[in-house]
Amino acid sequence: MRRTEYLFDLADWLTDPPSGGPIQMWVVGAGLSALVSLYGILCCLTQRATTLNITMRGFQPIGRGLWLEISGIHAITFGFVIVCIGLFMHFQWFWGNHKRLFPFHEVAKYCAALGLVVAILAHAYTMITQT
Template identity: 65%
Template structure:
């Protein structure tokens, strides 16, 4: 087995229609996606976010602890990234499992991925330029 096959398996899993049924539809597509989206909206409104500190070698460490607190425009762009992830989860696992909305879940899913890409670029830009 090649090393990067798991990456392709994960991409296939995220692009294929879900097969979980009503339990997955409500637990992941509504409850978990609402928690993720709510945290992202809270980051945008409060302009504060707490996330894992994943500073890598070669970069100036942003914080010494396990958690990283960001504020201002950095937190807003991070919140937009999190909202896009929550929207993807909702479209994939709620709309994809819903009998009437299943035909439209791909549109919402790909729009949320586009939003994720734009928000990620904005977040990286603000973290590099405004730090």
């Protein structure tokens, strides 16, 4: 499979209504999304975050080792990114599998995706200008 086909399949999977039932609704839509969102909120409140160190070629390494610890405004913007991912998961797999909330899950999911784009841009901006 070519890389572009994989990206299109991933985009289709994220934009299509969920096909799972109550188990997917509660395990992914409630449980996993709550854990992700709580970690993001914790990053914002404590202004500390731990993430994978994925230094790209051509850039100076931010830190050594597998884990990267960030603090201050960087951790806050990273926390907003994580909260938006958790909200997207919740709207996609909880609201998308709920009978009464299903009509609203598309709008909520795309609002969370828009928030994710804004949070990523804010995080990138702070990492570039404040480092």
